[in-house]
Amino acid sequence: xxxxxxxxxxxxxxxxxxxxxxxxxxxxxxxxxxxxxxxxxxxxxxxxxxxxxxxxxxxxxxxxxxxxxxxxxxxxxxxxxxxxxxxxxxxxxxxxxxxxxxxxxxxxxxxxxxxxxxxxxxxxxxxxxxxxxxxxxxxxxxxxxxxxxxxxxxxxxxxxxxxxxxxxxxxxxxxxxxxxxxxxxxxxxxxxxxxxxxxxxxxxxxxxxxxxxxxxxxxxxxxxxxxxxxxxxxxxxxxxxxxxxxxxxxxxxxxxxxxxxxxxxxxxxxxxxxxxxxxxxx
Amino acid sequence: xxxxxxxxxxxxxxxxxxxxxxxxxxxxxxxxxxxxxxxxxxxxxxxxxxxxxxxxxxxxxxxxxxxxxxxxxxxxxxxxxxxxxxxxxxxxxxxxxxxxxxxxxxxxxxxxxxxxxxxxxxxxxxxxxxxxxxxxxxxxxxxxxxxxxxxxxxxxxxxxxxxxxxxxxxxxxxxxxxxxxxxxxxxxxxxxxxxxxxxxxxxxxxxxxxxxxxxxxxxxxxxxxxxxxxxxxxxxxxxxxxxxxxxxxxxxxxxxxxxxxxxxxxxxxxxxxxxxxxxxxxxxxxxxxxxxxxxxxxxxxxxxxxxxxxxxxxxxxxxxxxxxxxxxxxxxxxxxxxxxxxxxxxxxxxxxxxxxxxxxxxxxxxxxxxxxxxxxxxxxxxxxxxxxxxxxxxxxxxxxxxxxxxxxxxxxxxxxxxxxxxxxxxxxxxxxxxxxxxxxxxxxxxxxxxxxxxxxxxxxxxxxxxxxxxxxxxxxxxxxxxxxxxxxxxxxxxxxxxxxxxxxxxxxxxxxxxxxxxxxxxxxxxxxxxxxxxxxxxxxxxxxxxxxxxxxxxxxxxxxxxxxxxxxxxxx
Numbered sequence: 018x019x020x021x022x023x024x025x026x027x028x029x030x031x032x033x034x035x036x037x038x039x040x041x042x043x044x045x046x047x048x049x050x051x052x053x054x055x056x057x058x059x060x061x062x063x064x065x066x067x068x069x070x071x072x073x074x075x076x077x078x079x080x081x082x083x084x085x086x087x088x089x090x091x092x093x094x095x096x097x098x099x100x101x102x103x104x105x106x107x108x109x110x111x112x113x114x115x116x117x118x119x120x121x122x123x124x125x126x127x128x129x130x131x132x133x134x135x136x137x138x139x140x141x142x143x144x145x146x147x148x149x150x151x152x153x154x155x156x157x158x159x160x161x162x163x164x165x166x167x168x169x170x171x172x173x174x175x176x177x178x179x180x181x182x183x184x185x186x187x188x189x190x191x192x193x194x195x196x197x198x199x200x201x202x203x204x205x206x207x208x209x210x211x212x213x214x215x216x217x218x219x220x221x222x223x224x225x226x227x228x229x230x231x232x233x234x235x236x237x238x239x240x241x242x243x244x245x246x247x248x249x250x251x252x253x254x255x256x257x258x259x260x261x262x263x264x265x266x267x268x269x270x271x272x273x274x275x276x277x278x279x280x281x282x283x284x285x286x287x288x289x290x291x292x293x294x295x296x297x298x299x
Numbered sequence: 300x301x302x303x304x305x306x307x308x309x310x311x312x313x314x315x316x317x318x319x320x321x322x323x324x325x326x327x328x329x330x331x332x333x334x335x336x337x338x339x340x341x342x343x344x345x346x347x348x349x350x351x352x353x354x355x356x357x358x359x360x361x362x363x364x365x366x367x368x369x370x371x372x373x374x375x376x377x378x379x380x381x382x383x384x385x386x387x388x389x390x391x392x393x394x395x396x397x398x399x400x401x402x403x404x405x406x407x408x409x410x411x412x413x414x415x416x417x418x419x420x421x422x423x424x425x426x427x428x429x430x431x432x433x434x435x436x437x438x439x440x441x442x443x444x445x446x447x448x449x450x451x452x453x454x455x456x457x458x459x460x461x462x463x464x465x466x467x468x469x470x471x472x473x474x475x476x477x478x479x480x481x482x483x484x485x486x487x488x489x490x491x492x493x494x495x496x497x498x499x500x501x502x503x504x505x506x507x508x509x510x511x512x513x514x515x516x517x518x519x520x521x522x523x524x525x526x527x528x529x530x531x532x533x534x535x536x537x538x539x540x541x542x543x544x545x546x547x548x549x550x551x552x553x554x555x556x557x558x559x560x561x562x563x564x565x566x567x568x569x570x571x572x573x574x575x576x577x578x579x580x581x582x583x584x585x586x587x588x589x590x591x592x593x594x595x596x597x598x599x600x601x602x603x604x605x606x607x608x609x610x611x612x613x614x615x616x617x618x619x620x621x622x623x624x625x626x627x628x629x630x631x632x633x634x635x636x637x638x639x640x641x642x643x644x645x646x647x648x649x650x651x652x653x654x655x656x657x658x659x660x661x662x663x664x665x666x667x668x669x670x671x672x673x674x675x676x677x678x679x680x681x682x683x684x685x686x687x688x689x690x691x692x693x694x695x696x697x698x699x700x701x702x703x704x705x706x707x708x709x710x711x712x713x714x715x716x717x718x719x720x721x722x723x724x725x726x727x728x729x730x731x732x733x734x735x736x737x738x739x740x741x742x743x744x745x746x747x748x749x750x751x752x753x754x755x756x757x758x759x760x761x762x763x764x765x766x767x768x769x770x771x772x773x774x775x776x777x778x779x780x781x782x783x784x785x786x787x788x789x790x791x792x793x794x795x796x797x798x799x800x801x802x803x804x805x806x807x808x809x810x811x812x813x814x815x816x817x818x819x820x821x822x823x824x825x826x827x828x829x830x831x832x833x834x835x836x837x838x839x840x841x842x843x844x845x846x847x848x849x850x851x852x853x854x855x856x857x858x859x860x861x862x863x864x865x866x867x868x869x870x871x
Binding site: 110 | 510
């Protein structure tokens with residue numbers, strides 16, 4: 018098992034502002050799997066990913082990555098684990114003001130000690146340069162390596178984010194709505210690229226998506242999230258368009274029934290940043 | 300139709316309830332002004348008396364013609380170079396020291412973590428040190444650079460070394476804070492991504508924070524260099540060499556034409572520095588860090604390759620600046636310099652706290668506050684008066700084409716002379732105004748108040764004129780069309796709209812003037828500064844340290860006043 022989540026919960030805020038983003042999620046991921054998470058906005062996909070990459074700690078339950086608890090690790094162990102987990106975000110989380118090549122190189126930071134960090138900053142070693150250029154080639158950005166990352170288009174920036182993750186040489190890639198800000202054609206391309214690269218490098222791939230059709234086309238197992246809970250977890254062949262669309266509709270109906278239609282959780286969301294946007298209030 | 304009506308009712312509008320609110324701030328300020336004059340023993344009648352202004356005018360007349368003799372020009376140019384060199388060395392040293400301090404003081408790196416929601420693990424064992432650095436810099440900043448210069452002159456003697464060290468100390472604290480703020484205001488998302496892929500703090504800084512903040516760092520450092528040139532000239536007034544020293548010397552010798560030459564050099568220097576730093580900024584902007592045609596290599600190599608010429612010239616200037624700025628092997632390695640400083644610092648650490656002296660300090664602090672209030676009020680009035688003729692009504696321009704030729708020349712002459720007066724008032728620093736006013740009305744708080752008022756008048760007048768010109772002008776066109784004169788337009792259409800902004804400028808300026816008022820006395824403008832200067836001359840360091848503490852209290856207090864929330868309180 019790459020991941021075993023056992024009744025994992027995460028809540029933000031305290032007292033009146035308390036809101037639950039993820040509750041009692043139990044999920045097992047074996048190596049090499051390709052899983053897609055679907056669910057309406059605020060269903061806890063982003064929070065779940067941030068728990069899985071160690072940016073957040075669970076408030077309850079146990080989250081094991083490769084049989085070890087991320088919460089119980091020392092700083093050094095955590096860093097070593099995070100190096101092996103690649104994260105791709107909805108907005109590309111690239112460093113403005115640095116070149117495409119430098120952004121790609123920064124994927125290797127987890128492998129470098131202090132000395133090689135400084136040396137690579139002044140003048141990257143030939144090995145790392147070659148590796149970075151291979152990664153850029155894999156995503157089709159080799160000719161853009163001298164551009165500043167903000168000169169790239171949206172789709173190119175997402176490719177660059179993928180290149181940085183490849184540079185990281187991770188065991189698992191967590192892609193949180195990687196195509197949310199792209200048009201349908203580009204979305205398809207990027208997902209194909211992700212899936213192909215994951216298969217080539219035998220990396221476990223977890224993607225979260227809004228688009229039901231894309232989820233059906235690009236994954237082998239689909240996990241549906243609703244209000245922080247797992248609604249279903251099934252192989253793609255057992256699911257169809259209707260059952261997925263139902264997830265969105267039923268979530269909406271339930272919210273409407275309790276008067277919380279896609280409601281942002283108000284004041285609480287300021288304190289806890291984007292980790293719990295639109296989380297369901299209980 | 301709707302947009303041609305004046306949107307905001309004038310401050311004197313008789314809307315119900317609104318009238319009291321609108322009068323609250325002016326009433327408060329008027330009361331403050333009355334209190335200020337009453338406590339400070341400043342005779343405001345002097346301000347309006349004919350003799351005062353006649354004396355000032357007489358002094359200005361005696362400045363002409365400037366002394367352009369070859370021998371004096373040599374002196375003036377040497378002093379100018381010394382001032383410039385002091386600023387170069389001080390800024391270089393302070394930015395080098397401020398960078399690590401800024402990194403240490405960055406809350407995001409050491410104390411709060413990058414993200415409010417990433418709980419735990421953000422706290423570092425370095426957190427207390429980081430907190431200490433941040434607040435230590437705050438304490439250093441609360442002592443004005445001129446006071447630092449006074450202390451260094453007392454500690455290691457007259458000359459540029461003291462000035463350079465003083466500037467370096469105060470600008471290190473300033474830049475360190477600015478750098479820390481720049482680091483903390485970068486985009487957090489890429490940083491979160493780097494942390495998620497296992498980057499250490501150092502790596503997060505080098506690969507995430509630094510690339511994002513490079514442009515701002517350069518720009519703030521250049522800006523601080525411009526400011527430090529200004530400061531370096533002024534530091535000479537307390538004996539730290541350079542233009543200020545020459546100016547105060549010529550003043551004391553009543554060689555007024557020389558004063559004018561030196562001030563011309565000062566203005567020229569500021570102009571050149573402004574030109575060069577603007578050019579540098581443009582150059583850096585045109586050359587973004589990477590472009591498609593650039594070559595291989597790391598960030599550092601690329602930088603060297605692209606900016607080698609600037610680097611070479613800067614290095615040459617830096618080397619040439621060392622000796623005029625008083626930084627020579629002898630001056631630094633002199634065994635007694637360090638010993639002097641240590642002994643001096645030890646003396647400073649035992650403040651005088653007798654009740655009678657503390658009462659005196661409180662009196663002086665109140666006097667300092669009243670100097671700032673009177674100076675700001677005078678400046679606001681003067682600025683308003685001068686800003687009216689210095690405002691060009693865009694809407695009136697096409698109308699003026701119809702006017703007769705002589706009328707147009709006349710109005711242009713009024714406009715330009717108002718603008719020139721404003722620029723002159725603004726270009727001459729407060730402290731030079733103090734020197735001038737001291738000659739006109741003698742030592743004391745009155746000279747300080749007028750000097751502050753004149754400089755503030757220049758600054759506020761320019762801001763007022765800009766604000767008036769920038770406020771919407773459709774209303775002016777409507778009023779001109781119904782037969783109003785330009786002056787009527789300003790009062791009935793522009794002033795009501797620009798009023799909130801102008802009020803904000805006055806309050807901001809008051810905050811700056813409160814800081815300025817603490818040092819005006821160092822050249823004879825009354826208040827805490829004057830006592831400070833006298834006690835340093837008398838080597839009564841116990842009193843000096845008490846006075847410095849009082850200055851710090853005032854400066855920190857004015858910081859508190861200028862917090863955004865506090866300003867809202869004053870404004871509503």
